[in-house]
Amino acid sequence: MRANTIGFYTLFTKEVWRFLKVITQTILTPAVTTLLYLVVFAQILEGRVEVYEGISYAAFLVPGLVIMAMIQNAFANSSSSLIQSKMNGNLVFVLLAPISVWEFYLAFVLATVVRGLLVGAVVYVAALWFVTLPIHHPALVLLFAVVGSAILGALGVIAGIWASKYDQLAAFQNFIVLPLSFLSGVFYSVHTLPPFWQQATFWNPFFYMIDGFRHGVIGVSDVDPWKSLLVCLLFLAVVSAVCLVMLKKGYKIRG
Amino acid sequence: MTSAVTIAEVHKHYGALYALRGIDFEIKQGEFFGLLGPNGAGKSTLINIMAGLTYADRGAVRINGFDVRRDYRQARRALGVVPQELVYDPFFDVREMLRLQSGYFGFGRENHAWIDELLETLNLGDKADVNMYTLSGGMKRRVLIAQAMVHKPPVLVLDEPTAGVDVELRQILWRFARRLHQDGHTIVLTTHYLEEAEQLCERIAILDQGSICALDTKQALLSRSPYRRVRLTLADAAIELPESILRLVEEREAQSITLRLHRLDDQLGAVLEAMHQCGGRLLDVHTVEPGLEEVFMELTCRKRGEVGC
Numbered sequence A: 001m002r003a004n005t006i007g008f009y010t011l012f013t014k015e016v017w018r019f020l021k022v023i024t025q026t027i028l029t030p031a032v033t034t035l036l037y038l039v040v041f042a043q044i045l046e047g048r049v050e051v052y053e054g055i056s057y058a059a060f061l062v063p064g065l066v067i068m069a070m071i072q073n074a075f076a077n078s079s080s081s082l083i084q085s086k087m088n089g090n091l092v093f094v095l096l097a098p099i100s101v102w103e104f105y106l107a108f109v110l111a112t113v114v115r116g117l118l119v120g121a122v123v124y125v126a127a128l129w130f131v132t133l134p135i136h137h138p139a140l141v142l143l144f145a146v147v148g149s150a151i152l153g154a155l156g157v158i159a160g161i162w163a164s165k166y167d168q169l170a171a172f173q174n175f176i177v178l179p180l181s182f183l184s185g186v187f188y189s190v191h192t193l194p195p196f197w198q199q200a201t202f203w204n205p206f207f208y209m210i211d212g213f214r215h216g217v218i219g220v221s222d223v224d225p226w227k228s229l230l231v232c233l234l235f236l237a238v239v240s241a242v243c244l245v246m247l248k249k250g251y252k253i254r255g
Numbered sequence B: 001m002t003s004a005v006t007i008a009e010v011h012k013h014y015g016a017l018y019a020l021r022g023i024d025f026e027i028k029q030g031e032f033f034g035l036l037g038p039n040g041a042g043k044s045t046l047i048n049i050m051a052g053l054t055y056a057d058r059g060a061v062r063i064n065g066f067d068v069r070r071d072y073r074q075a076r077r078a079l080g081v082v083p084q085e086l087v088y089d090p091f092f093d094v095r096e097m098l099r100l101q102s103g104y105f106g107f108g109r110e111n112h113a114w115i116d117e118l119l120e121t122l123n124l125g126d127k128a129d130v131n132m133y134t135l136s137g138g139m140k141r142r143v144l145i146a147q148a149m150v151h152k153p154p155v156l157v158l159d160e161p162t163a164g165v166d167v168e169l170r171q172i173l174w175r176f177a178r179r180l181h182q183d184g185h186t187i188v189l190t191t192h193y194l195e196e197a198e199q200l201c202e203r204i205a206i207l208d209q210g211s212i213c214a215l216d217t218k219q220a221l222l223s224r225s226p227y228r229r230v231r232l233t234l235a236d237a238a239i240e241l242p243e244s245i246l247r248l249v250e251e252r253e254a255q256s257i258t259l260r261l262h263r264l265d266d267q268l269g270a271v272l273e274a275m276h277q278c279g280g281r282l283l284d285v286h287t288v289e290p291g292l293e294e295v296f297m298e299l300t301c302r303k304r305g306e307v308g309c
Ligand SMILES: Nc1ncnc2c1ncn2[C@@H]1O[C@H](COP(=O)(O)OP(=O)(O)O)[C@@H](O)[C@H]1O
Pocket: A255, B014, B017, B019, B037, B038, B039, B040, B041, B042, B043, B044, B045, B046
């Protein structure tokens, strides 16, 4: 059957418009938080740690912080939008419309990608005050930024649909998203870890987003960026499939 | 001609609770249809299944011939739903919400004129640019109606639209519903104000505990009541009435007494005769036809075997 392109586009626009209406909270606050990390960690550790030869700790840290901010905001975007719509009851307006599960999924995930890219751009530009950081492979940077945000956007849709209360959503965020993003080599290289933690990190899909993204910026990484990209794409496929199946079944939203 | 709504053997349960137990009926094109029932009867559940907001366990629902699951796009395009709860998106003002809704249905700018027309018709013109949270309940209800109409659906479902709404707004809503009906829309109304159904609906289904206990034209339903009422105005308020009349008295206030007569067992002639015998002089006799309320109580209570109904 013919796609409802306008329906999809309207939902996408609405989702972007929603977070732009509260831009302080959705773009500026996360940017400031990230910069605080940067100031603290880069100040303390500058000169003491050199992860890759010839690359300052600040230059190593910034790309990690940028993609971490993108990831966390991407998750927050779709999950909080959905849970709010569920709690307020206004999700019915979308559910009443002739919008397919694919259109629903793409609208939410792409709006999330837009939020991720905006947060990332703001953090990066602000970080330039502290460190000179040219981008080695812009295409790779964009690719990881989009795929990483999309993964977290889809995870956010899953969490937003699954959670019936705000504290369940907070639990999802605090026990899954935060640990996975912190324990993924934002602040250190995996090669500095003990063997067990190194192995554990290789099982963390977030590590590949961060490592690949960092490669795009500084040109060096722990893992071949193409391998990282492959892992990320596979992860995106799995998360998207789960998301689409949930939507198709109407899990929790078409009770 | 395809029915506007076809409901075939629909079952739905929530855990141990059977919300719908095999609902089966049709609503014809252009009908003004009433779905009545006490709270918790399953009216909203049935409407949600029609709208695809809930999936039935078993059975099928078609809107203008389109299955709500398989042909969901056409089915949803054919249906406008005004939900029972006064929901809204706090991020957007009234016009923004309506335009978004129109967009979800695949309409672009060409539909903006229709949205403005809806705002005018529902007296919302001056509220178009305000946020929903500043609006009263009645105003929110009107916005929801406009929102249900943005895609010009041939079938409009109103789930308890006048619950908690003042008299004036109720009049506006009724006028609007009547006009849509005259324009050829099929209207499905759920309400627990029976007076409302009596005034508006041509055909009525009474739902109780998940089953249809009556489905008929309004006239046929009304004639089902085994009772009718007779109001007598006595010349002398103090008169002592015989037992044969006292057992029929439902209400007595000064000179006026209301009797409840069974269609078959109690004859008005006999009552008048008895009155004459005891010397009661009548100033006036007025028969009151039964209202939907009676029929409703009769049907929904008898089934449960409740006393005092
Ligand atoms: N999502 C739900 N979960 C559990 N029970 C529900 C749910 N929705 C409705 N019910 C129950 O189903 C029955 C029918 O409810 P509803 O269709 O809202 O009735 P009505 O609209 O006629 O008042 C009620 O007993 C209600 O408590």
